Amino acid sequence: MTGHRLPAGGLVDRARPIPFRFDGRPLTGLAGDTLASALLANGVSVVGRSFKYHRPRGLLGAGQEEPNALMEIGTGARREPNVKATTVELHAGLEAASQNRWPSLRFDLMAVNGLMKPVFAAGFYYKTFMWPARFWETVYEPLIRRAAGLGRASGLPDPDRDAHATLHCDLLVVGAGPAGLMAALAAGRAGARVVLAEEDVRLGGRLLAEKVSLDDADGPAFAATVAAELAALPTVTVLTRTGVSSVHDGGLWLALERHAGPDGGPATAGPRHTLWTIVARRAVAAAGAVERPLVFAGNDRPGVMLAGAVSTYLHRHAVAAGRRAVVATATDAGWVLARDLLAAGVSVAAVVDTRQAAPTGFEAVAAATRVVTGAALAGTRGRPALTGVDVVADSRTIRLDADLLAVSGGFNPSIQLMSHLGDRPAYDPALGAYRMAGPVAGIRAAGAANGAYDLAACLRDGAAAAQAALADLGLTAALPDLPATDPTPVGAAAAYWTPKAPGKASAAFVDLQHDVTAADVTLAHQEGYRSAEHLKRYTTLGMATDQGRTATVDGLAIMAALTGRSLAETGAPIARPPVVPLPIGALAGPRRGAAFRPVRLTPVHGFAEERKAVFLDSGAWKRPQWYPLPGETDWLTTVNREVAAVRAGVGVTDVSTLGKIEIEGPDAGAFLDKVYANRPSRIPVGRSRYGLMLREDGFVLDDGTVTRFSETRFLASVSTAHAAAVYRHMLFCRQVLWPSLDVSVVAVSDAWAQLAIAGPLSPAVVAALLDDGRPITAETFPPMAAAELTVLGGVKARLAAVSFSGERAFELAVPASVGDRLIRQVMAVGAPHGIVAYGTEAMGVMRVEKGHPAAAELNGQTTAHDLGLHRLLARDKDHVGRVLSARPGLTDPGRPRLVGLKPVDPAARLRAGAHVIPAGASATAANDQGWISSAVWSPTLGHAIALAFVTHGPDRMGETVRAWDGIRGTDIPVVIVPPAFVDPEGARVRV
Amino acid sequence: MSDRDPALSPRADALPPPGHHGPAGRTGIILAPAPALARLQIEARRPLGPDGEDNFAAAFGRPLPPVGRCADADGLTLVRLAPGRVIAEASDPDRLAALHPALAPLASLIDITDAHIRIRLDGPDVVDGLRRLVRLDLDLGAFPIGAVAMTGAHGVTVELRRLQATTFDIGYSRSMAAGEIALLVTLLAPFGLAVTA
CATH class of the missing domain: 3.10.20.440 (2Fe-2S iron-sulphur cluster binding domain, sarcosine oxidase, alpha subunit, N-terminal domain)
Incomplete structure (x- = not known):
């Protein structure tokens, strides 16, 4: 070779x-x-x-x-x-x-x-790194961080994309070894929808790793024939390079498909992985069995391998894992390997069997090599790789020269997926392994995963499992004709480490990946961690990326021996998802970068982009925060300009993000009276009114306006932030609380583009927009008037004279598809009046100047009394929140209530979040009398202003207190004032 | 109902420009705007009992499709999303206006023409492509021609409608359409996606 x-x-x-x-x-x-x-x-x-x-x-x-x-x-x-x-x-x-x-x-x-x-x-780590305490953060933690961990992430943005996709099927078959192939074939021939998921690049499983004969075809040829038929069946989907990682309630499975490029490497065009959600009515788990190693001193030396792995490298890859092998086994499978190694020309120094006698049928092997029975492995030699093996038999130590030690301690059915739904495997003494006693939530184990190790039994078991699964669904599947195979030698005996084993327990590794030895298991027993779950967590046995596939049962067996219990009594821990590693990128899927979360754009977004607006993320919305003009490099300059322009002339801003809910029907007014704390049913047709909505617990849910367009038609305008919550609340009220009312509630937020046109010159701009040419004056269209009319030569529109800024203002809505056209028309007709576009920042400044509460004040913890809106609470009708809003705790005048604050020093800058502390008192929790909810620089007044909630605030006008900010390190004297800083009489809206 | 400018049908700005995405020489999916139609959401105002359902159906003057189905006749498409929720569509807005007299006593009729952006997907790979968007079972037996569903697509709600075996319409909320259609193009590109005007 x-x-x-x-x-x-x-x-x-x-x-x-x-x-x-x-x-x-x-x-x-x-x-x-x-x-x-x-x-x-x-x-x-x-x-x-x-x-x-x-x-x-x-x-x-x-x-x-x-x-x-x-x-x-x-x-x-x-x-x-x-x-x-x-x-x-x-x-x-x-x-x-x-x-x-x-x-x-x-x-x-x-x-x-x-x-x-x-x-x-x-x-x-439970017993060390405790003293001295000051070393923990300065010495121990940095050292442990440097030493811990495995592998290095790239730290660079992932250049690849991953996809998510969904498949539905009658039967999911996990694993395409002999059992899985037969299951898929039986179900596919019956016309059932089948998904066959195989982790490997090709189908076949152990058929590719062993020398077997099926009707005179070898394993790979047989697998290829079945694969070809499956590919041709129209209802069968075959996924290779696909590892099933977990199963969840409702027949939901997750599987990770790796995509390969033409050279077999990772795909660089298209997604690198697809994370499949497979919805399966039934499943066959045919994931095979994992071989157990033998635990003995020196078992972690390079050159010690699982016998089945050696067989895989031999048959599938034409690689001899060593030049001179010793096979140490407790199973007949070890003898099969020895036979195959000899046939391939590899020298076999000895077959060491823990059993007292060699199995029958391997006489030729026994004749070709040394056989030692009733033996135990005592150790290995070599540095770093194996050069020799020490064996104890009949009280003698035998030294064998070898560079390969193939071990076979038994087999564990791969049933991890089946325990994801909470079922625990039980120990089967006849099998010598843990297995699931029966189907779990429609999942059947088949083949080696079901303890059927003989090839013929495996094939039969797979087909039978599919037949039974389809029968559950009322479908009939015939068992396929099974090929003739030679019997598989399946004899085995338990061969676990015991304290009597030769060699040091600290050199006998149980969990290779986490370096857990037999001595660690003994220590856990000594210290009282004896249950399967405690053993796992105390020693970390089974907690590595291999999930203890080659370790858990050996560890449990040692603990069982130490506690004098059987393996059945000891039990086994539950495997948890994922069974195969999942890249974080695959979990994220396509939601990354610009697509990380949904983005909402208003109908006039293009207009704002053209004007180089700076955008703010307001939930999912992109909202223009301000519109800098060429040469403006400081945001405050821009915002101050926009505020001044609106207060002196006219401005337009996009308020399309406001929630818009149509309430229609003979009982619309009655419905709104129950949902709002005031009385919308008394709004005249063609008018709007401010509305206050409470939660069931009496706190404020939202405010907004309600407009009445006819006896039976209302439009509720709700804040952007609460639009979805208010709509859900209204639907709940309609469907659950008052289902007998003759009313409908329909959200139309996205159907309309809506602009606010504000400022003393706004009436002239609005008048120029209307098709009917009606004058817009304080008399013909007073504040809170509303109308349905047309603009832009026949486009339907809704106009309401509502103001958030404290200036004369209007909100004009048109169907969303013409929103862009409308705003350009507004700018055109407004140009002679010096109209400016303004953003949310300027809007925020003006509403604070006017004392209007917004999201910062309606934060879910404030009441109508706190906000000074208690006069809106109707006393003569029932509404949501009526009873609990009257609780003494919510009406106590000692609660922090809404006031305004202005700094004693006009140059001082106030910040939201600062605490209100009495003058002369120390800044402690006991002296905390409130907080600043909103703070802005007012270009109108020339100094900072704030809205705040202060204990007994309305009774303390003119008092000097402190705005204390412990995070930013400021302590600013402020005066308590009424919250309306500009035009408190409200004259400006009536021009 | 007839005040919308047909030149500004609700697809402007949300669709990418015409072109091809993905492997050259392969076109498995074609993405185009769905025909612009006037749309009315018809919402029964009270829960429908057995008699209520008959009255509701009778008010349409023709049989209603079952829930989760749509039906076309005489230039009017009725999409039944729930027992008491029907979307009526027509290219002629007056056709929808004619529904008012009979339905107004029972239901609210709300114009939602501009609330959504709708696209049409066609091509041999459409079903494979849509598996990357929605979690529904798209087998013809489970989601036949004429089926309609409000369903999740990577966290947002869309209306999915099957017109033919490999032809689907998807309706997005207008405000989300631009971003979600851009994501859709990314998802479908591996199949060879042609975007047409």
Whole structure:
């Protein structure tokens, strides 16, 4: 053989060599290799350093069960840490790097941790790093942060995209080994909708890893024939490179598909992964079984591998994992491997069987190699990789030279997915393993996952499981004709570590990935952590990325022996999702970058963009905050200009984001009277009125305006921030509380574009917009008047004389599709009047100047009394919140109430969030008398102003207090004033 | 009802410009604006009992489709979203206005013409593409021709309607349409997406 590559056989393409690099070293593999098989073929024996003790480690397995070969794959932004080399398809240019070592894999300084094993035993962090206390943040935590962790994230933005997608099926089959193939075939031939998900790049499972014969075809050929038929069945979807990661309530499964480029490497065009949500009415879990290693001193030396993995590398990749092998086994599967190794020309130094006698049928193997029965492994030799194995039998120690030790301690059915819904596996003494007793929520285990290890039984079990699953759904599936196969030797005996085992317990590794030894399990028992769940958490056994596939049962067996209980009595922990690693990018899917969350644009967004508006995120909305003119570089300059322009002339702003709800029907008025605290039913047709809405608990939910267009038609305008909540509330009131009322509630927020035109010159601008040419004066269209009319030559519109700024103002709404046209027309007719576009910042300044409460004041914790709006609460009718709003706790005059604040020093700047403290008192919680809810610079007044909630505020006008801000470090004397700073009499709205 | 400017049908600005996205030489999906129609939301004002449902249906002057279905006849499409919620669509707004007299005693008729942006998807890969958008079962047996559903699409609600085996309309809230259609283009590009005017 060349290196470790066999000259013939395998499912690799010798005509397609593939160059790659490992730790900077150029190597070559073949098409069809995994990174792991290519490393083995090149004679690489050490692939990483262990998590805690930095011990050199080699490959143990050939799939997701691999605990040691965690690598960084790729470079730059595509570098991905903690990838199992056994799951990576080899492709040209692959860059792989070992982890958890410095400065190199060969020489790792952190291996000194191994000398501290007694200190770093299980649970050490509960007993150390406590004294002196001052060292925790300054010494211990920084050190632990540097030492902890595995692998390095790239730290760069992910250049790839991932997709989300959904499939529905009658039957999901997890795993495309022999059982899964038969299940999918039976169901697909019956016409059922089938999804077959296989983690590997091709279908076949163990058929690709063992030397088997099915009707004279070998495993790969048989798998290919079935795969071809499945591909042709119209109701079958086959997903390869797809690992099923979890199952959830309602038959929902998550599966991760890896997309590959033409060379087998990760896809760079299109999504890199697709996270599938599979909605399956029934499922067959045919994920196979994982081989158990043997636990003995020195079992973590590079060169110790699972027998099944050696078989996979041999048959699938034509790689001999060593040149001289010892097979140590408690199962017949070990003997099968020995037979195959000999047939491939690999030297087998011995077969060491823990059982007292060799199984029948392997006489030829026994004749070709040394056989030691009734044996136990005592240790291994070699540095860093294996050079010898020590075996104890008949009280003698036998030293064997070998560079490969293939171990087989038994098999664990892969049932992790089935325990995601809370069911625990039970120990089956006949099988010698944990398994699910029966179907779980419509999921049936099949094949090796169901304890059927014989190939014929596996095939039959898969077909039967599909047939039973479809029968649940009222569908009939015939069992396919099964191929003839040779019986699979399935004999096995328990072979767990015991305290009597030779060698040191601290050198017998149970969980290779987390460096948990038999000594740690013994310590856990000593310290009282004896249940399966405590053992797991105290020692971290089974908590690594391999989820304890090769560790948990061995650990439980040790604990069972120590406690004198059976494995059945000890129980097993529940596996939790995900079963296969999920990149965070796959979970995020397409919602990233600009698409991270939905964005809402108003109908006049284009206009604002053209004018270089600076936008604010207001929930999902993009709202223009201000419109800087060329040369304006300071936002305050822009905002002050906009405020001054509106107060002196006219401005237009986009208020399309306001919620708009149509309430229609003979009982519309009665309905609104129940929802609002005041009485909308008394609004005359053609008028608007301010409305106050309470929650059931008496606190304020929202304010806004209600406009009446006819006897039976109202429009509620609600604040942007509360639009959805108010609509939901109204629907609840209509559907649940008063379903007999003859009324409908329909949200039309997106159907209308709405502009506010404000300022003393606004009547002239509005008049110029109307088709009917009506004059707009204080008499013909007074404040709070409303009308339906037309603009823009026949476009329907709604006009209401409502003001948020304190100036004469109007809100004009048109169908959203003409909103852009309207605002340009407004600017055109307003140009002679010096109209300006203004944003939310200027709007905010003006409403604070006017003392109007907004979101900062209606924060869900304030009442009508707090806001000074208690006179709106109708006393002669019932409405939501009426009773609880009258609670003494909500009406207590000692509650903080809305006032205005102005600084004693006109140059001082006030900030929202500052606390109100009496003059001369210390800034303590006991002296806290309120807070500033809104603060702005008022260009109208030439100083800062604020709205605040102050205890007994309305009774303290003129008093000087302090605005204390402990975060920003300011303490500013302020005077309590009424909240309306500008035009408190309200004359300006009546021009 | 006839005051909308047909030159400003509700697709302006929300659709990307015409072009091709994704693998060259492959067009699995065509995205185009859906025909501009006047739309009315007809909302029964009281819960419908057995008699109420008959009266409601009778007021339309023709059979109502079942919930989750739409039906076309005489230039009028009725989309039944709920027992008491019907969307009526027509290219002639007067056709919708004619519904008022019979329905007004039972229901509210609200113009929602401008509330949504609607697009049409067509092509052999439409179903595979839509699997990346919505979680519905899009098998013809589960979502047949004429089916309609309000459903989630990556966190926003859309109206999905099947017109033919591989032809769907999607309605987005107007304010969200630009961003969500841009996301849709990204999702469908791997199938070869042609955007047409």
